[in-house]
Amino acid sequence: MIDLVAIAIVGLGTYFSRALFIVVLANRRIPDPVLVSLQFVAPAVLAALVVALLIDEDGAVAIGIPELAAFAVGGGVAYKTRSHIWTLVAGMTVYWVVRAVL
Amino acid sequence: MSEAVSIRRRGFIDALPLFVPAFPFGLVIGLAVVESGMNKLVGWSSAPLIFGGAAQLTLISLLGSGAAVAAAITAALVVNARHVMYSAALAPTFQRQPRWFRWLGPYVLIDQLFALVSVRVDDDPDVFRTYYLTAGFTFWALWLITVATGLFVGPIVPVEWNLGFAVPIMFIGLIVIGIGRWPQTIAAIVGAGITYVAAGLPSRTGLLVGALVGVMAGTIAERFKK
Numbered sequence: 538m539i540d541l542v543a544i545a546i547v548g549l550g551t552y553f554s555r556a557l558f559i560v561v562l563a564n565r566r567i568p569d570p571v572l573v574s575l576q577f578v579a580p581a582v583l584a585a586l587v588v589a590l591l592i593d594e595d596g597a598v599a600i601g602i603p604e605l606a607a608f609a610v611g612g613g614v615a616y617k618t619r620s621h622i623w624t625l626v627a628g629m630t631v632y633w634v635v636r637a638v639l
Numbered sequence: 640m641s642e643a644v645s646i647r648r649r650g651f652i653d654a655l656p657l658f659v660p661a662f663p664f665g666l667v668i669g670l671a672v673v674e675s676g677m678n679k680l681v682g683w684s685s686a687p688l689i690f691g692g693a694a695q696l697t698l699i700s701l702l703g704s705g706a707a708v709a710a711a712i713t714a715a716l717v718v719n720a721r722h723v724m725y726s727a728a729l730a731p732t733f734q735r736q737p738r739w740f741r742w743l744g745p746y747v748l749i750d751q752l753f754a755l756v757s758v759r760v761d762d763d764p765d766v767f768r769t770y771y772l773t774a775g776f777t778f779w780a781l782w783l784i785t786v787a788t789g790l791f792v793g794p795i796v797p798v799e800w801n802l803g804f805a806v807p808i809m810f811i812g813l814i815v816i817g818i819g820r821w822p823q824t825i826a827a828i829v830g831a832g833i834t835y836v837a838a839g840l841p842s843r844t845g846l847l848v849g850a851l852v853g854v855m856a857g858t859i860a861e862r863f864k865k
Contacts, residue, residue, distance in 0.1 A: 548688035550716040556745035558726040581830035581853025588834040589846035615815035624812035
């Protein structure tokens with residue numbers, strides 16, 4: 538139940554962020570300093586998320602060699618191909634192979 | 640009337656190639672729902688209710704990892720804050736549109752649709768509306784189906800494969816592909832570093848601290864660039 542409520546809240550918030558200027562503030566512009574900061578929101582949050590997802594129950598960050606290798610190769614492939622599919626394939630393959638070898 | 644048909648066909652055909660990269664993403668969200676242990680229908684409902692991959696994946700993976708609900712919601716909302724930019728960019732075009740479309744349009748305003756329609760803002764309002772709705776709801780239908788597919792694939796994959804690791808891999812891809820300028824790289828590195836240092840904070844709130852400091856670092860780096 539709490540999951541559904543959380544999803545609904547994020548859904549409303551997402552709609553609001555998409556509708557803000559189209560429905561509500563049609564004649565306003567975003568102030569330049571805000572516009573500058575907005576472009577850093579996605580990279581900062583997503584990078585923070587990657588680390589947060591690897592925190593175990595005790596609050597320690599559980600990143601081993603397989604994870605680091607997968608991130609490095611996945612990141613490199615993403616940079617080269619700009620493709621989510623190849624990033625996923627390369628990252629998971631490296632992760633599985635390194636884990637099996639170690 | 641035949642003109643409307645050809646615009647619809649155009650919107651549909653333009654949407655398909657842009658959906659391809661979203662396909663593995665939708666599957667991973669389905670898998671994340673299965674891994675999180677939440678009710679599958681509830682997890683799937685994030686597709687029509689949120690309709691935004693990064694925010695869905697953020698919310699579901701954090702809820703499943705035992706984060707505080709408020710922290711998970713905040714993180715997901717912040718991830719989607721970039722849509723404000725799309726909203727502002729399209730606002731003048733939407734002013735020439737009927738009220739019902741001004742309310743409905745934002746619901747499907749995802750990255751891919753913005754990329755498609757931002758080059759068509761000078762189209763005739765009727766043409767723009769038809770194109771926007773066709774492409775937007777093509778993405779929408781494909782997305783709902785893809786996330787559902789992930790739900791069915793999830794349980795048949797062996798646990799030892801640790802497919803949940805696909806989630807951080809997808810985020811790495813989103814970061815790298817989304818970064819266009821070096822101050823954004825600084826924002827990402829600082830965001831990750833501070834979250835690492837703050838890992839001991841309760842209920843994964845370290846993530847919010849890391850994100851906030853990351854945004855500040857990017858903004859400062861932008862100043863030094865000049």
